[in-house]
Amino acid sequence: MNGLLAAKSGWGKSWYTQAWTEANVDEYDRLVVLDFKDEYRGLVKSGYAKHFIVGPREAEAFGVEEWMQFLQQNPQVVLCRHGLDEETWREEVADPVAKANRRLAGSSLTVIDEAHFVAPQRGSVPDGVKGLATTGRGEDASSLWVTQRLTEMDETVLAQMMFTILGGFTSSGDLAKVKSIVEYPKDLHNPQAGKVSHSPEELQRVDASGTKAKGGYVPALEKFTDDDGNTVGSEWIYADESGEMERKDTRNVSMESTHFGAQGKQLKSPEGA
Ligand SMILES: Nc1ncnc2c1ncn2[C@@H]1O[C@H](COP(=O)(O)OP(=O)(O)OP(=O)(O)O)[C@@H](O)[C@H]1O
Ligand SMILES: [Mg+2]
Known part of the structure; x- marks a missing residue:
């Protein structure tokens, strides 16, 4: 299964991706996180994975066999x-790692952060x-592609995604791209849009008491910060090929x-303030 997780910078993609990784790691024989910005070592500390630093020497020495x-x-x-x-990351690391993973027997999950690179x-x-990305259905290789630059990602790769988890976007280029992916109003993904009409009822926000708000307008996705400006969560819309859609809030994760x-x-x- 291939999924895409995308949102503007700082929305909480990598945080949520780590949560997805943690939730799924036990289901697969192998896990590879292509950690572009060195953010996933918490998985190592918690015992989910080993840590391997890939520098010029490793990139040079490791081919498909070695991986x-x-x-x-x-x-x-x-x-x-x-x-x-x-x-080098793309050609000398991601490529042979992906090939090695496919040649080995068993199931695998590959997480690709900063996937537009x-x-x-x-x-x-x-x-x-x-x-x-084009691994057929029924095969055991799953992947999660993470990016803040939807417009810079390869079309054939994007076209293979079986589910999407999309957060907030503010640039008109990104929102236009979102429009081509989703089947509901794209403005739900624009945190500046306020309330969005003609939105599916199932994307209505669920309040703290667990009830869904009523009415024809659905609030656009939001990012939540504490008093010091730290991000404490953000909203997302999960959608898959079967037509299932769900609004998610990572404050609940x-x-x-x-x-x-x-x-x-x-x-x-x-x-001063
Ligand atoms: N649900 C959450 N709970 C607590 N902290 C969160 C949550 N979501 C995001 N954060 C924090 O918000 C900050 C930004 O999140 P993250 O690094 O995942 O953003 P990003 O979308 O991957 O950004 P970039 O595009 O720069 O890679 C991080 O410090 C992260 O730990
Ligand atoms: Mg990130």
């Missing part, structure tokens, strides 16, 4: 990018990466491992 051996010895692993540019719209997508994402520094105005 096969490596994955046999380390079936659950977070591969952390260290000092490699996007192209691994399957870019401009330039070529390596065979192994393409193969991972708990995971065991810690996520080491960067909050991003605030800028305060010199006049």
Whole structure:
């Protein structure tokens, strides 16, 4: 099964992806996290995976054979990018890892954060990466593609997704892309849109008491912060090929491992608050 998790920068993609990973790791014989920004080591601390730092030396020395051996010895692993540019990460790491994973027997889950660098719209997508995305139904290789740049992701890869988990977007280019993916008003994904008419009732927000609001308008997805400006959760819409749709709020999600994402520094105005 192939899924896409996308939202604007800072929405909480990597956090939610880690929660998805944690929830699914036991279902697969192997797990590979292609950790572009070194954020998933919490999975290592909690015992879900080994940590392997992939620098120029490893990228050079490891081909498909070596990765096969490596994955046999380390079936659950977070591969952390260290000092490699996007192209090397794509061509010399993601590609042979994906090929190795497919050649080995058993099931696998591959998580690809910053997936627009691994399957870019401009330039070529390596065979192994393409193969991972186009893996037929019924095969045991699942993948989760994570990006904040929908418009920069390869079309053939995007077209293979069997489910999508989409959060908030503010740029008109991204929202236009969202429109081409979803079957409800795209403005639900625009946190600045307020209430959106003509939205399916099933995407209505569920309040703290567990009841769904009534009425024809559905609030656009929101991101939630505490008093210090830290993100404490965000809303998403899950949709799959069967037509199932669900509004999700990650304030209701708990995971065991810690996520080491960067909050991003605030800028305060010199006049003071
Ligand atoms: N449900 C949540 N509970 C607690 N913290 C959260 C939650 N969701 C997101 N965060 C925090 O918000 C910050 C931003 O999240 P994250 O790094 O996942 O964003 P992102 O969408 O992957 O951003 P980028 O596009 O920069 O990669 C992180 O510090 C993360 O730990
Ligand atoms: Mg991220």
